Amino acid sequence: MSPALNAGDTAWVLVSAALVLLMTPGLAFFYGGMTRAKGVLNMMMMSFGAIALVSVIWILFGYSMAFGTDIGSGILGNPFEKLGLNGVLTTSGDGIPLAGTIPEIAFVGFQAVFAVITVALISGSIADRAKFGAWMVFAGVWVTLVYFPVAHWVFDFNKDANGNPIGGWIGQGLGVIDFAGGTAVHINAGAAALALALVLGRRKGFGKDPSHRPHNLPFVMLGAGLLWFGWFGFNAGSALAANATAGYAWINTLGAPAAATLSWLLVEKIRDGHATSLGAASGAVAGLVAITPAAAAVTPGWGIVLGLLAGAVCALAVGLKYKLGYDDSLDVVGVHLVGGLLGTLFIGLAADPGSPSAGTGLFYGGGLELLGKQAIGSFAVLLYSFVVAFILGWIINKTMGFRISEEHEVNGIDISIHAETAYEFGGRVGSAFHPHAEILRVPSSDETQPISDETKVQA
Structure with a gap:
């Protein structure tokens, strides 16, 4: 029997979509507080610019590219099939189009805000030095060339009239478990962030100028709180129903970041002698990133273990930029790329066959098969996103210019680019x-x- 519309599931998904949308303003506060006072508005504007631009593109053709009928081996959906959401709002027969037990239009909205925050995450790697116009061009082209196809690879589980799978090659074809976006969101954004950091180069005084420290730590903690709050919609909402799977994901979204906060603070205390508010906020986000793909795949106990690992590993990974010489301003690579890889690969070890995702990890006798699949999916997204972002960033930099002048950087990007100051x-x-x-x-x-x-x- 075909699934019937369920009002409770629909309400939960719509509320979850609103929670995920709130995450991007939360990210604006999180990133904004971590920048210098003379760059906070530009940092926040890049997040709000992503909301505006990506939302419009998603409605016009992005949804169709990600979830339209596959036009070739799980690589891309038909961008013209649901152009302007054609066929999503009405049907020729009775009723309305459904995605499971919810209206397809609700699913459109839920997936839209995932696209928005993925783009916004990238901006943290180029704080204080990117032209706003160039950023908007990059955001529009990158989301089209990278995010929409990758969302199709990972999230599209469509079937044809006979029930045969016709979705994306990573999620449906290869069988990679990614419940809410470890690959499509965090690895994807982290790889692009690394590429842009390399294209734009280091900030003036990188690693030496003490003014590059966060200017407003209460903003950072407020942003982290809003992110954590919204993440319950991000993960639990990915069940697409008000059911036990949503509850399972909800509990993991509580336990893993809590554990990650503790382990990040412990690393700080041992290494630096101080447990900081910035560390607490960053640890929570690292745990949230890591549990995103595994939220319905590992038990709450293993979720805590994953959180402890994520907090410690990401706390150490953020220091790599000083050793390797790339200027990832706000640690998108150290938290999102590293955390996303850790969480996605951890599924290959600790996936519980009794969990909603029903994978069997190495620790449960599943051998290395699932771990291998997780690695293929992770690194395929990483390489594709990095290469396209690097080429795109390089082209923009050579044509319209991506980086502001040294004078504007010294004077402050807010006043130079936006003719405003935050304070x-x-x-x-x-x-x-x-x-x-x-x-x-x-x-x-x-x-x-x-x-x-x-x-x-x-x-």
Whole structure:
């Protein structure tokens, strides 16, 4: 029998989609707090720019590329089949198109916000030095050439009229387990982030200038909190139903990042002598990244083990940029690429056949077969995303220019690119270029003094 529309499942998926959308403003705070004060607006604008641009592209043709009928060996969906969501909103017969037990249009919205945050994640690697216009061009082309095809590879489990699989080659063809996006989101974004960091080069004073430290740690912790909150929709919502699988993923989304926070702080304490708020926030995100592909594949106990590993490994991995010389400004590579690889490969070891994902890892007698599949899927996405992002970034840099000038970098990217500042400097609110700058200007102490009789006479 064909599945019937379920109102409870639909409500859960719509709420989950809203939670995932909130993650991108949360990411804006997380990244914004980690930058310098004179670059926070640009950092946040790159996230909001991703929301605006990717949402429009997704509706126009992105959804069709990711989930349209496969047009070749699990590589790509037909970009014209559901152009402008044609056929998703109406049918020629009775009822509405379904994706499982929810309306397909709800599934469109849920998947849209995954595309949005994947693009936004990349921006953290190029903080303080990328032109906003060039970033928007990159975002639009990269999401089209990389994210939409990779989403098809990993997330498309469509079948034909006879029940034969016609979805993506990684998820359905190869049998890689990736419940909520370890490959399609985190490895994908992390590889692209590394490519852009190499194309744009290092910031002025990288590794030496103390001003590159985070300027607003409360922003960072607020952002991490919003990310964690939204991640329950990210992982548990990927069940696409209000059921036990969602509950399973929810618990792992609680336990793994909690454990990762503890292990990151422990590494900091042993290595540096201090457990920091930045470490707590980063550890939570590292655990969330690692558990994303494994949320329905490992038991909560193994989820905690994965979290402990992710916190420690990612805490050490973020230091690689200083040893290897690449400037991944906000540790997208160390957290998302490394954490995504760790979580995806860990499934090959600890996948429980009794879990909703039903994989059998090495520890449960499954041998190395699943681990091999996980590795093939992970590194295929990594290499494809890195190569395309590097070429695209190089072309943009050679044509319209991707990096701002050294003068603009020194003066601050916010004022140079956006003609705004995040904070009040020199008695002005927002910017000297703000249309209401004179109205918003804070009066000096001299201006607040009573006017003398002599001054009145002169006037």
